Amino acid sequence: MSFDLDSLVRPNIRSLTPYSSARSEFDGIANVFLDANENAFGSPVGGTLNRYPDPLQRELKEKLAELKGVGASRIFIGNGSDEAIDLLLRIFCRPGTDACITCPPTYGMYRVAADINDVQTIEVPLTQDFDVDVSAVLGAADERSRLLFLCSPNNPTGNILARDQVTRLAEEFSGVVVVDEAYIDFADDPGFLSELDRFPNLVVLQTLSKAWGLAGARIGIAYASEQITALMNATKPPYNVSSVTQEFALKALAKRPEVEATVRQTVYLREALRRELENLDLVEKVHPSEANFLLVRVKNAIAAYRHLLNDGIVVRDRSNVRLCEGCIRITVGTENENQQLVASLKKI
Numbered sequence: 001m002s003f004d005l006d007s008l009v010r011p012n013i014r015s016l017t018p019y020s021s022a023r024s025e026f027d028g029i030a031n032v033f034l035d036a037n038e039n040a041f042g043s044p045v046g047g048t049l050n051r052y053p054d055p056l057q058r059e060l061k062e063k064l065a066e067l068k069g070v071g072a073s074r075i076f077i078g079n080g081s082d083e084a085i086d087l088l089l090r091i092f093c094r095p096g097t098d099a100c101i102t103c104p105p106t107y108g109m110y111r112v113a114a115d116i117n118d119v120q121t122i123e124v125p126l127t128q129d130f131d132v133d134v135s136a137v138l139g140a141a142d143e144r145s146r147l148l149f150l151c152s153p154n155n156p157t158g159n160i161l162a163r164d165q166v167t168r169l170a171e172e173f174s175g176v177v178v179v180d181e182a183y184i185d186f187a188d189d190p191g192f193l194s195e196l197d198r199f200p201n202l203v204v205l206q207t208l209s210k211a212w213g214l215a216g217a218r219i220g221i222a223y224a225s226e227q228i229t230a231l232m233n234a235t236k237p238p239y240n241v242s243s244v245t246q247e248f249a250l251k252a253l254a255k256r257p258e259v260e261a262t263v264r265q266t267v268y269l270r271e272a273l274r275r276e277l278e279n280l281d282l283v284e285k286v287h288p289s290e291a292n293f294l295l296v297r298v299k300n301a302i303a304a305y306r307h308l309l310n311d312g313i314v315v316r317d318r319s320n321v322r323l324c325e326g327c328i329r330i331t332v333g334t335e336n337e338n339q340q341l342v343a344s345l346k347k348i
């Protein structure tokens with residue numbers, strides 16, 4: 001499949017003159033900054049918060065480039081992955097005309113972001129064993145389907161999508177293929193970053209919200225061709241990632257060994273929790289997981305959900321989601337939290 005990026009980009013985005021901020025126009029060395037109408041006396045809370053942040057988050061991108069082996073110019077950083085999802089829809093899909101394809105059960109934001117942008121969502125369900133149905137996706141696609149959202153490991157099912165099928169879609173889908181790897185750090189799978197050179201239509205989404213423990217800071221990352229990240233940078237709000245967020249993200253990335261230790265601990269506790277759950281009469285099935293949560297089918301999901309809530313334990317009720325009937329989604333907690341969960345379920 002030959003891929004023509006230009007023809008997929010919305011005409012108004014193709015011809016956009018992006019906002020040029022004071023900080024993006026000046027990139028040299030100076031010590032008197034009278035270009036951005038900031039408060040020259042400083043911020044009331046100290047630090048350099050009176051100054052606008054780097055609109056292109058260069059230091060953070062250099063660090064991510066080093067960690068991931070992807071050139072800094074192929075990295076986009078957003079205010080959460082949700083910003084990247086929204087931008088991709090705005091760049092590639094004309095409201096009221098174009099469509100995106102999702103494969104439910106999956107992350108709900110693809111559809112919500114598409115609805116907000118007045119972009120149709122074509123839903124091609126996963127198979128019974130939660131794999132992507134390649135021929136159904138290709139069959140549903142037409143020239144208006146500009147984006148395909150895949151999620152691997154998938155939320156809420158927890159599985160990695162079969163690699164050869166994702167590859168086939170990257171080869172044969174005529175639009176942009178987004179692979180959301182929010183949970184990849186927990187998986188025994190390298191993910192698709194290494195395929196970016198091979199597929200100019202591939203966008204890999206990652207986040208610092210899960211394994212990296214920075215959900216509150218809001219850092220989502222898109223890895224893609226330089227052309228695609230340039231479009232995302234041109235379309236985003238100029239200062240979309242605050243300097244506080246950039247600072248904490250850099251601090252977190254410097255603690256890779258500690259973060260990797262919590263990832264290993266989470267994976268270990270996930271499998272321990274799986275064994276405990278499988279011994280409960282109430283539990284019918286614990287789905288395999290390569291993420292930091294388990295999708296669990298129980299006898300009366302709504303009653304179990306309410307019972308847990310009564311004990312002050314919140315899980316996610318997924319029982320009304322197609323292919324997840326009877327299921328709750330449980331995030332792996334600390335050892336103590338997991339024990340409280342199991343103790344509560346034992347009382348049912």
Ligand SMILES: *Cc1c(COP(=O)(O)O)cnc(C)c1O
Nearest residue numbers: 080081082107155182207209220
């Ligand atoms: C949690 C999650 C994200 C992360 O979103 P952020 O906006 O980066 O916090 C992205 N995709 C999926 C599938 C998720 O479950």
